[in-house]
């Protein structure tokens with residue numbers, strides 16, 4: 001069994017998020033780092049972001065088409081093996097039993113060692129941002145699918161042979177305990193995010209991402225994000241709460 005420290009690279013990972021660009025804003029540096037090291041990465045997008053604009057030239061259908069194209073380009077930049085779109089309505093996502101079952105089916109099919117998802121408990125960030133209801137719903141549905149549903153033999157046998165996920169890397173959390181050094185992939189993260197032109201318009205997102213990843217690196221306890229062999233703080237980091245669902249090596 002693995003150790004889920006800063007140097008750990010899973011064989012396979014599944015990022016379950018609500019909207020095209022959620023992965024890019026939050027965990028893309030980690031995903032790109034793992035993919036470069038040989039991890040097979042699957043993106044599961046619960047919506048195609050079909051409400052995500054104030055631009056009246058779009059319909060929900062045409063916007064979804066554009067945003068799926070942007071997500072595919074971004075996934076290619078990040079080195080993901082595949083992107084799955086479940087096409088629920090943007091701003092309408094609810095963690096229903098039906099959604100949980102859809103996710104169990106995907107987890108049992110692709111069998112990820114690690115799942116990445118949002119923290120469904122993180123409602124307020126500072127005094128300026130109320131978390132999007134879809135992010136909370138996606139995080140809740142993902143966690144419920146991972147544990148216990150994906151691993152229960154008597155539950156939904158038609159959804160495929162059971163699978164046990166080893167760890168969940170919970171992002172956008174108010175209680176992080178693990179920091180991953182993304183200094184080597186921060187430019188890839190910015191490039192992937194820049195593929196989401198319908199969301200960014202003319203905005204240069206690089207300064208914001210560099211500042212945020214720099215802040216995370218600064219918050220990491222010294223030595224933690226860089227791994228035991230390289231004490232000290234990395235330049236850029238992403239923060240997670242890691243839920244370890246199997247026993248780790250000593």
Ligand SMILES: [Zn+2]
Nearest residue numbers: 018019022132
């Ligand atoms: Zn989002």
